[in-house]
Ligand SMILES: Nc1ncnc2c1ncn2[C@@H]1O[C@H](COP(=O)(O)OP(=O)(O)OP(=O)(O)O)[C@@H](O)[C@H]1O
């Protein structure tokens with residue numbers, strides 16, 4: 581009886597607790613890249629949450645706004661960006677952060693792992709110094725403590741000769757090894773949130789799966805919240821609890837990974853599933869017709885309307901809201917009618 585009461589109380593507390601990361605109706609306009617260019621919308625509407633210890637895959641084609649979303653979360657948007665909506669970390673709107681809080685947030689609360697580790701290392705700095713730099717500079721640890729922690733973490737990500745690796749320069753390491761170092765770098769301050777922006781896209785497929793497995797394991801062991809960004813729906817579904825599918829600056833569908841892959845509710849998600857090669861299926865691959873659009877190219881209606889085989893006049897005229905029902909969210913006027921028509925796959 582007591583045990584049941586405790587569980588209920590815990591559940592109420594969990595429901596009341598703010599998400600670790602909460603992005604609500606994020607919209608971003610950036611100044612055009614040419615002189616005299618007007619503002620361009622790069623994100624129309626992004627809402628997603630990462631609960632403490634949960635992993636969310638943000639999936640979308642090139643230019644859909646995935647990296648821009650992470651930049652908004654890290655407060656690293658290009659100069660002149662106009663932002664509306666909110667990004668909240670533990671319930672606190674990050675737009676209220678002052679300089680000191682931003683430094684603490686970026687060096688302790690939230691870590692980033694980037695696609696191309698080489699461009700984030702300094703060719704003249706040994707890996708050991710690089711790994712401990714931030715936590716020492718922000719006085720989270722002494723140099724000795726930081727070196728010990730780095731060595732321990734390097735071993736945990738499968739780098740046995742940690743002490744030797746710490747003495748090496750980035751050019752002496754392979755891409756896979758360097759990305760494991762980046763995982764260590766991200767974990768050094770014991771963050772509660774990690775944003776991984778296409779962390780394995782630049783790696784060979786075999787090394788890719790190794791690095792993904794290591795990242796996933798480390799994140800789960802530490803109950804760190806993860807926002808994993810990728811264009812690969814299969815990869816995202818394999819390692820994340822839930823998925824958010826993005827197209828032209830809009831989240832078009834969200835839900836638990838296995839349910840979303842088995843029963844896509846948005847025609848774009850269904851199109852992505854149909855266009856991926858599968859070894860266990862002989863069915864012909866069907867590419868989504870047309871080319872991916874950037875947010876500023878989308879018309880006033882549904883951002884996917886120009887490529888959607890189910891689009892009606894309403895879809896071209898009126899942008900659908902992301903509607904939540906039964907743990908799934910979909911932004912499609914025809915979601916109910918299409919629920920038996922759209923075909924999924926296996927995760
Ligand atoms: N500094 C910038 N100024 C203006 N527009 C930009 C800038 N950086 C990116 N964009 C535009 O913003 C949109 C979203 O870019 P973003 O980098 O977020 O895409 P992405 O989904 O991460 O793509 P990829 O998979 O190629 O990394 C694109 O149309 C891009 O051209």
Ligand SMILES: [Mg+2]
Nearest residue numbers: 646647648777
């Ligand atoms: Mg990107």
